[in-house]
Every structure is written in C-alpha cells, then in structure tokens.
Amino acid sequence: MIPLGFYLVVSAILFSIGAYGFLIKRNIITLFMCIELMLNAVNLSFVAFARYYALLDGQVFVFFVMAVAAAEAAVGLGIIVALFRNRQTLNVDETNLMKW
C-alpha cells in the first residue's frame, strides 16, 4: 500500500501549483481553473486521511466540496459573462476601475 505521506506530498504540490497559478495568471477562466486545482488538492488530502483512519466522514466531506465547487463555478461563470458583456475582456489586469 502506498504510505499516507506520498498522498500528502502530492496534495501539497497540487495546492502550491494552484496557488502559484492563481498569483501569476491573468485570464479569469484560468484563475478559476487554478482554484479548482487547489480544491482538488484539499479533496485528495481528505480522502487520504479518511482512508488512513478508516473513517467515512472525510470522504463524505469531499462530496460536499465538489458540489460547492460546482456551484461556485456556476456563479463565477455568471459573473464572468456579465463582466465580458460590459467590457469585452477577460484579463484581470484590465478590471481596474477601482484601486486603493
């Protein structure tokens, strides 16, 4: 069996890639993909811990996370569509009407 630590390392790497991408990418859709990556890192570590403790609640939690992530993506895409209609761009650097 693969030890718990391996899963946690993969999860930490995934989370870091997501966070890094969130900081450097400029396209709004890509930002949402990076957030999905971070949430999947969370899911992986929940599932790994649940398997390690032989408990089910961690696995159930993952279902909640996935369902909420889908809802969040739906709301996010709605906001993106409204934004795109008004200014024809998906670059976050150009959403700069308000600063400091």
Next chain:
Amino acid sequence: MILDNLHSLKFFLPELALTAGILLVILSDIALKGLRNRLNPLLTMVTLLLAAWFTFQLNDVPAASLFHGMLAIDGLAQFFKLLLLLAAALVVLGSLHSTELASVHQGEFFALLLAVTLGMVLLANSTHLAMLYLSLELVSLASYIMVGYLKTDRLSNEASLKYILFGAISTGSMLYGLSLVYGMTGSLSLYTIRDAFLNQAPEGVSQFTILLILVLTMAGFGFKTAVVPFHFWCPDVYAGAPTPVTAFLSVAPKAAGFAVLLRFFFSGMSQANGTHWELIRGIDWPLVLIGLSVLTMTLGNIAALTQNNLKRMLAYSSIAHAGYILMGSVVLTGDGVRAILVYLFVYLFMNLGAFLVVTIIYNSDKTFDIEDYNGMFKRSPFVAVAMAVFMLSLIGIPPFSGFMGKLYVFGSVIDKGLYWFAAIGALNAAVAAFYYMRVMKAMLIEESNGSPAPLQISFLNQALLVALLLPNVLLVIFWDPIDRWTSASARLFGGI
C-alpha cells in the same frame, strides 16, 4: 446533551422559517407577476419576524447540540440569531427606497438576502467542520451575486469578480487547513478535535506546523470578517456593490464571521474552565490574534485617511473596526466574548445608519464623494445631524453607544494586563477620529458648492433614520438590559 435529528427539529424552527421564506419569495416572484414587487418585501419581513419570534421562544432552552453534533444551541447562538435577523430586517427596509436597486428587478434580491441570512445563522451555530464549510459557502455564494446585482454597472461587475476571486482562494486555503486538522485529529467535530488535541499533542508535529495550519484556517474567517491580510477585497467590493448590499455586508457577515471564529477557537481549540478558557497544548494563538488585530486596525485607519469616496472610507473604517473587535478574542475570557458581542451590537446601528445616509444622499445627488456632501446642513439639517451622530458613535465619543463597545473591548484587554495593546488601540481610535471628523466638517461647516436644493427623503427612510438614531443615542442610558443580555449570551456550549 446531544439530540438526534427528530428531537432537534423543534429547536431548528428559526432556520426552517427562513428556508420556507426563501422558497416562498422565489415562488411568488415567478407566479405572481402583478403583485410581486409589493409582496416580496412583505414576505421577507414576515419571514424574518417569524424567525425572530421562534428564536425568542427558544431563549430558555438549556444549551445542547443538535443533529448529532452539527449545530449548537446556546447563549451565543441565540444572540447571533437575533443580531443577524435584525440586521437583515433593517437592510430590507433600507433597500426599499434605493434608486440603485430600483433600476433592476428585485425579486431574487430578497430571496438571496434571506439565503445569506440563513447561511449566517447556521454559520454562527455550527460545531462541525462540514456544517461550518457549507454554511460559509452559502453566505459567500449568495453574497457574490448580491454584490454583482447591477448587471449593467461596470463597478458592480468588477466588485463581484474581485469578491469571488478572493473568496474562492480564501475558502480554498481554509479547506486545506481544515483537511490537515482532520488529518491530525481524525475527526470533523469541533469537540472531538479539541479532545484529541487535549489528550495528546499530535506526535511528530511541530508547533510551527500547527501555527501554519491555524493561519491557513484563519484565511476563511479572516475573509468574512475582513481582517488584514485577508482584507483586499473589502474596499473594492464595498465601493462597487449597491449601497444597501454594502451596508449588509459590512455588518452581518462580519458578525457571523466573528461568531464562527469564537466557536472555532473557543470550543475547538481551548477548554472552558469557569469563565476562563484554557489553551490546549502546543498552540499560541493569542499571539497570532494580537498581531492580526494590530495590523488590521492600523492599516484600516491609515488607508481610510486618504479616501475621497465615502463608501471606500467606510470600507476601510470597517476593517479598522474588525481590528478592535478582534481585541476581545485575544484575552480568552468570558469578558472578552462579551466585549465582542457588545461591540457587534452597537456597531450594527452606527454602521447601518451611516450607510443609510449614503443611500439617501445618493438617491438625489448620485454621488459618493465626500466633497459633494458640502453644505448638507443647509439642505437637510436632519440628515447632517444624523450623520454627525453616526460618525461620533463610530469614533467612540462618550454619549453615543459606540463608546460602550470600545469601553468593553479595551476594558477586557486592560483587565488582562495587556496595557500596550490597549494603548495601540487607543492611538488608532484617535487616528480614526480624523477621517470621521472630515465627513462631519463637510456636512456641517463647509459651504455648498452648487445645488442648494433641499434634500428629498422618503417617509420610510426618515422613519428608518430615526429608528437607527435612537439606539445610538439612548442605549447608553438604558444599558442595564444589554449588559445582562450580552453577559448571559457569552456562554458557549462546551461539548459532551
């Protein structure tokens, strides 16, 4: 006492009423095209009143855990339910005569507002990580939509985009922290997590790791309460959102965020010992909280000094207030919890009042710039004086109720012997006085530049303004019941 699902239902009536209200408002919005504009606000108010009435009925119920440990019903839960319902009701009334919202269809607005209220009520009571996460997301998702409610307004679009991006990354970090907490303790229930920490400090885990995990978890709560360094969304979202929504966000989710913060740290990370909470081993979170609190109030106050847009200024001021409130959570006593409750209670009236004045002036002048408020005293003495009272209350000048909030918070810190911390707080309050005074100066002293026409205020808004003024002025005189209510509410259900 842990109740099972069936026995929990009768203690769950306020939340059930809110759920029914959400569905009814959506239905009436679809089915009753002719009536809906009048009916929906009415339905919303009835729902909120009903939920508040059910909450009152539960006042004498002994503390218990509902739904197999998902939610708690205790003094803190009761207090926050009433506070949040009151905030929602005041915002519904304040949004009725707002020209910003009048330009769009309002049906979903009230359903969303009720959904946020339901989420906040659950958030304030949740004692299980799954419940905590779900209710936090219910609050967040519905408020993203409310912020972007003016679909054709570019500022509103931008505000909601920034809100959802910062919100998603904050909750992502929080979830990662929660997954590691789950990994260390093998449980999702706050009480079991605390017991696991109490019985043996997790093996092979350094203090630094635990601190890191707590900071990750703080991201979620810090986002809701707008604490530095999770505050970046706050000024933009407050400036871009419709003003009634801003008023709501500045008060209610902040209160719910502090409720869940208290629950997480007080019942999940420390153990009650009389009125004092003992820290579990291996965690030095007061130091983290002191750091966050000092950073939050200092940055909020300094950034507010240079703002010309009143909504942005109030956004930074609300960040600063989050810093003051956080002071109460540092001391680990029942007094600290009570100070937080008192502060949130008085903050509700002064902040909603200030935003109501912003709404009223925007209705006729279409501006948020402080300079355009010049000479408001000539145009409407009532509004100018009301705003002065709200500003003085926000500063914390003695006759007004804001003073009581500061008194309790600073008092709890001084009781604990953290004099330098209280001194930093007092210095900050002095800095804050400057930008609040600026608004008063513009409205009361400066001469008007242009339109000296008298301000048009609807009767509803006048009545609401009086209703918000009265607590600010009179609470200090009738303080005794509030003192008793908050000290009775500062009790958390300690677990099995």
